[in-house]
Amino acid sequence: MGLSTFKGGIHPNDGKNLSKDKPMKAIFPKGDLVYPLSQHIGVPAVPVVEKGQRVLEGQKIAEAAGFVSAPIYASVSGTVKAIEPRRVAVGDNVMSIVIENDGLYEAASYLKHKPYTELTKDEIRDIIKEAGIVGMGGAGFPTHVKLSPKEPNKIEYVIANCAECEPYLTSDYRRMLEEPEKLVEGLKIILQLFDNAQGILAVEDNKRDCIELLEKLTEKEKRITVKALKTKYPQGAERQLIFASTGRKINSKMLPADAGCVVNNVDTVVAVYHAVTEGKPLMHRIVTVTGNAVADPRNFIVRVGTDYAELIEEAGGFKKEPAKIISGGPMMGFGIFDLHIPVTKTSSALLCLTEDEVAKYEPTACINCGKCVEVCPGRVVPARLADYAQHSDRDKFLKNNGMECCECGCCSFICPAKRPLTQSIKSMRKMVLASRKK
Amino acid sequence: MSDLKHVSSSPHIRHKTTTSHIMFMVIFSLMPATMFGIYNFGVSALMNIVVCVGLSVGSEFIYEKLMHKKVTVNDCSAALTGLLLALNLPPSATWWMSALGSVFAIIVVKQIFGGLGQNFMNPALAARCFLLISFTGRMTNFTYDGVSTATPLALLKSGESVNILDMVIGCTPGTIGETSAIALLAGASFLLIMGVIDLKIPASYILSFVAFITIFGGHGFDITYIVSHLAGGGLMLGAFFMATDYVTSPITAKGQIVFGILLGILTGIFRLFGGSAEGVSYAIIFCNMLVPLIERVTMPKPFGPDKKEVKANE
Numbered sequence: 164m165g166l167s168t169f170k171g172g173i174h175p176n177d178g179k180n181l182s183k184d185k186p187m188k189a190i191f192p193k194g195d196l197v198y199p200l201s202q203h204i205g206v207p208a209v210p211v212v213e214k215g216q217r218v219l220e221g222q223k224i225a226e227a228a229g230f231v232s233a234p235i236y237a238s239v240s241g242t243v244k245a246i247e248p249r250r251v252a253v254g255d256n257v258m259s260i261v262i263e264n265d266g267l268y269e270a271a272s273y274l275k276h277k278p279y280t281e282l283t284k285d286e287i288r289d290i291i292k293e294a295g296i297v298g299m300g301g302a303g304f305p306t307h308v309k310l311s312p313k314e315p316n317k318i319e320y321v322i323a324n325c326a327e328c329e330p331y332l333t334s335d336y337r338r339m340l341e342e343p344e345k346l347v348e349g350l351k352i353i354l355q356l357f358d359n360a361q362g363i364l365a366v367e368d369n370k371r372d373c374i375e376l377l378e379k380l381t382e383k384e385k386r387i388t389v390k391a392l393k394t395k396y397p398q399g400a401e402r403q404l405i406f407a408s409t410g411r412k413i414n415s416k417m418l419p420a421d422a423g424c425v426v427n428n429v430d431t432v433v434a435v436y437h438a439v440t441e442g443k444p445l446m447h448r449i450v451t452v453t454g455n456a457v458a459d460p461r462n463f464i465v466r467v468g469t470d471y472a473e474l475i476e477e478a479g480g481f482k483k484e485p486a487k488i489i490s491g492g493p494m495m496g497f498g499i500f501d502l503h504i505p506v507t508k509t510s511s512a513l514l515c516l517t518e519d520e521v522a523k524y525e526p527t528a529c530i531n532c533g534k535c536v537e538v539c540p541g542r543v544v545p546a547r548l549a550d551y552a553q554h555s556d557r558d559k560f561l562k563n564n565g566m567e568c569c570e571c572g573c574c575s576f577i578c579p580a581k582r583p584l585t586q587s588i589k590s591m592r593k594m595v596l597a598s599r600k601k
Numbered sequence: 602m603s604d605l606k607h608v609s610s611s612p613h614i615r616h617k618t619t620t621s622h623i624m625f626m627v628i629f630s631l632m633p634a635t636m637f638g639i640y641n642f643g644v645s646a647l648m649n650i651v652v653c654v655g656l657s658v659g660s661e662f663i664y665e666k667l668m669h670k671k672v673t674v675n676d677c678s679a680a681l682t683g684l685l686l687a688l689n690l691p692p693s694a695t696w697w698m699s700a701l702g703s704v705f706a707i708i709v710v711k712q713i714f715g716g717l718g719q720n721f722m723n724p725a726l727a728a729r730c731f732l733l734i735s736f737t738g739r740m741t742n743f744t745y746d747g748v749s750t751a752t753p754l755a756l757l758k759s760g761e762s763v764n765i766l767d768m769v770i771g772c773t774p775g776t777i778g779e780t781s782a783i784a785l786l787a788g789a790s791f792l793l794i795m796g797v798i799d800l801k802i803p804a805s806y807i808l809s810f811v812a813f814i815t816i817f818g819g820h821g822f823d824i825t826y827i828v829s830h831l832a833g834g835g836l837m838l839g840a841f842f843m844a845t846d847y848v849t850s851p852i853t854a855k856g857q858i859v860f861g862i863l864l865g866i867l868t869g870i871f872r873l874f875g876g877s878a879e880g881v882s883y884a885i886i887f888c889n890m891l892v893p894l895i896e897r898v899t900m901p902k903p904f905g906p907d908k909k910e911v912k913a914n915e
Contacts, residue, residue: 169904175614254608256668270782330614341756357653414905420905489613498608519607527620527676528718532847536854540902544852567903572612579620580718 166368167391169403171540173573175396175494177369178331182453182460183228187319187337187442189447189464192264196468197249197505198235199257203297204304205231210260216243219271219442224260226393227292233508234295235304237262238446238466240269251499252490252504258452259505262468273442279352284315287356287439294438295445295508300324300399300428302356306435308428310356312420318357319423320409321431323350325366325373326399329492330510334404334449335429337462339366339373346429347380347387349436353427354386360425362387365408369394376389389569396494397571403540412583415567452478454515456485465506471513472502485515486522494572524581532592535574541567552591560591568592622718623847624677626797630788631684631842636775637784642692642745646777649699650687656703657683664712678717682706685725688778688838689882690732693744696895698736718898722889723849726882729791733882739875745774754833754878757826765825768832774836783833789841798845801857802864806840809865817873836868839881849889856892856899863895 201207206223212218218237225235244263248256276290293308312318323346327335339346350362364381366374368391379388392398392407401419404426406412412424419426427435430448437443442494446467453460458479465474471490475481490497491502491511535545543564551560563590574584638646653796661679663694667671674680706728706748711720752775753763767773771781778785792798794872811827820826831837843852844864851860862882 173616175616198686211753240829354878369771386642406904412904412906414903417905468818487609487613489611491611493614494612496611496613498606498611498613500608507874514613516613519609519613521609521613522607524619526613528716530620530847531624531850531852532623533852533857536852536901540900544900546852563900564903567905569612576612576614577616577620579616579623580616581619583610585612 164509166391167407168394168395168398169406169408170362171538171542172395172397172403173576175330175576176364177256178453179333179336179369181331181455182333182451182462183336185337185382185461187341187449187464189463190243190469190473192239192466192469192473194238194264194301194470194473195244196238196239196241196262196264196452196466197259197470198262198468199249199251199259199505199507200225200235201257201466202235202303202507202509203233204302205229205233207258208232210246210557212243213262214245216242217245218573219269220275221271221446223444227295228438231305231308233297234444235260235294236295236444236446238468239264241265250504251500251507252510254497254499257427259385274400276439276442278594279355281323282439284356287352291435292436292438293444294436294437297508298428298430299430299434299508299511301495301509301511305594307428309425310353311426312332315357316359317423318360318420318425320349320363320425321353321357321407322365322424323361324401324404324428325364325370326401327370327429328394328396328400329494329511329577330365330399331453331514332451334462334502334511335451336373338433338449339370339406339462340376342362342433343373343376345433345436347384348440348582350387351384352435352439352568353425353432357425360386363402363408364389365564366390367392367394367398396573397540397569398542400569400571402569411593415569421423423539438452445508448506448510450474450510451512453512454485454517456481456483456515456517458482468505469510470502471499471506474506475502475515476511481515483517485517486519487516489514489516492578495570516579526582527580529580529582532579534579538573539572540571540576541552541569542568545584545588546582548591549582549587552587557595561595565591566595602636610802616801618686618904621676623797623833623913626685626795627792627842628642628677630791630797630892631688631778633784633787634688634778634781634838635684637771637781638692638828641771642777645691649690649777650684652696652699653687653690653703654680654683657686657707660704660707661712661720664708668690670716676717676841681708682724683712686728686841689725689729689776689835691740691775693742694732694739698739701734703746703910705731705761718848721892722842723846726843726886729882739882741812743774750880751773752833753829754872755811757829757833758872758878763829763891765832766831768829779835779838782837785837785841786819792841801854801860802845803831803840805858806844806868807836807859810836810868810899811865811870813866818870830872834872834879835881838865839885843881844885845886846855849892850891851896851899853896853899855901855903856895859895860888862893863891
């Protein structure tokens with residue numbers, strides 16, 4: 164196998180066939196739309212609208228509250244109904260702006276920018292910042308921050324993360340298949356920010372059709388190459404992706420920029436395209452609604468703020484009683500206990516499974532089999548780290564490189580004793596990170 | 602709010618293989634050797650196997666009941682310990698020896714240290730060594746076809762010739778499960794194909810052992826001598842089924858190779874320079890005790906730039 168990849172990883176049942184061949188379809192929300200003020204990593208946005216105020220589609224409703232922050236835009240026209248805490252996918256109550264949709268979709272006038280080749284680097288960065296674009300692969304890191312490294316000239320690779328290694332997800336796949344030119348143009352815009360950089364479209368080789376399509380489109384682009392990667396989870400994890408596409412390694416303390424790389428997800432690159440060429444802020448994203456409990460699994464173009472329950476309705480409802488509903492993919496997504504959760508900038512999928520595999524198995528004693536060590540892409544020893552975490556032995560946890568875990572979930576997946584390794588390690592990491600912030 | 606769904610921390614999917622699947626696969630892979638042992642040694646072998654498996658499972662069940670612990674006999678690990686112990690006993694072992702060994706393996710070596718996953722020595726081998734020290738005469742008395750004879754390894758040690766073909770097929774005196782190299786290798790290939798074990802421990806064990814006896818065996822690189830050493834005694838059973846025991850071998854990849862090399866050297870020392878012709882059991886339980894140390898010095902380096910690269914960049 165001549166394909167680039169990394170050491171470790173797993174091959175779960177990918178479930179992509181359910182929704183792989185369903186074209187993207189735009190849906191129009193009927194109910195209220197909810198916009199949590201914190202849909203990104205960094206400082207929550209600050210509302211700039213008041214209760215009772217009428218807003219237009221594409222109007223800014225919350226302003227970025229610092230450099231590492233992002234503004235939020237209304238995705239429908241209507242009236243601000245409330246600004247109150249609402250539950251989000253991770254289970255927290257987050258202050259949110261609630262807008263009652265008037266069904267008119269009256270759009271604000273979007274700024275017309277010059278053709279992007281005539282824009283300066285700072286103008287492009289400002290447009291991206293103003294558009295509220297964040298990493299749409301799941302982390303939600305504000306994109307303009309990623310695109311403003313200390314030494315832009317040292318960036319040698321701009322990688323578009325088209326791996327989509329998470330099982331069941333097909334949103335990036337449909338985007339690449341149906342609108343590849345937007346992806347390529349978006350990448351060209353980002354490349355304009357970095358004079359010494361090459362663009363890489365890194366695609367897992369289970370998407371051969373996308374690879375061929377993108378190769379054809381970029382034939383004449385001197386600065387863009389398509390890189391086929393081995394299909395393996397977590398191929399799309401930032402550190403593993405950088406290693407597979409460029410052979411460079413970074414650890415948890417480094418940023419991609421330290422290895423001369425900038426990594427952006429497919430949907431993020433397309434959002435950059437929309438913002439720079441059409442002046443449209445980030446208001447939509449692709450959400451895969453799938454799982455064996457869903458009657459008609461689909462890929463939807465969804466307005467941010469739409470209620471998950473409406474997506475299920477659009478997908479024909481449930482054909483079987485779901486045992487577990489997950490916002491995101493099965494490896495790193497969040498289990499949600501009811502459907503009244505809004506789509507945010509980082510919601511990639513709504514997965515409804517008829518069987519709760521976690522509850523099916525009871526954790527038993529660790530038999531030291533070493534499978535977690537074999538699959539760990541971070542090259543740590545999950546079984547030991549989980550022990551230290553459960554014993555609250557912070558020193559040993561840190562000494563044994565607990566912070567190098569990327570929480571991909573491979574260890575919990577493979578463990579024959581069904582121990583919740585990732586969960587224990589994740590909790591400890593959260594505690595360590597929280598105490599460092601103080 | 603009655604219709605709330607389950608929530609849990611990610612990941613939300615699990616691989617199908619469980620601990621009991623793995624234990625069952627190991628038991629299954631030992632079937633060729635077990636069958637051959639019964640064919641080779643007859644009813645006494647069968648009796649020992651039944652006593653060992655029955656009492657191992659039984660004593661685990663009773664202990665856990667008495668201690669108000671969760672009964673874990675369903676994970677097949679006690680049955681596997683019993684089977685491995687039986688395969689390591691001479692067919693002429695009496696029923697009470699098998700019984701004593703099984704209870705010792707499960708209660709003393711496994712349960713007292715905390716049950717599955719906590720024992721620091723391979724229970725079956727610890728029990729075998731316990732019996733070997735306590736009843737040396739009975740444990741080293743090998744009867745074959747009604748005649749008390751020496752094992753091929755003992756013959757080899759005293760400088761006599763052995764029949765290699767018989768050794769590979771297994772028609773020789775020895776413990777119940779160790780004689781047939783072919784049957785053991787068939788089972789081992791199954792485990793390798795199923796991914797239950799990998800070659801790190803067996804290969805480094807066998808290669809370092811071969812290197813050792815080539816240098817110190819006094820026969821140079823003599824294929825006949827080497828093959829008879831490999832097929833004789835408990836080496837095949839030990840290398841593929843006992844040394845690879847998850848609980849008592851290192852969790853790190855590098856550690857497994859170090860473990861295998863140490864085993865090869867120790868087995869060589871015990872066989873060539875020790876009082877007995879055998880050495881596998883002692884080598885394995887000795888190395889079991891070195892595992893925490895081996896793990897400590899072979900912790901993997903986390904994913905990230907090498908130290909040199911970092912310096913070059915700075």
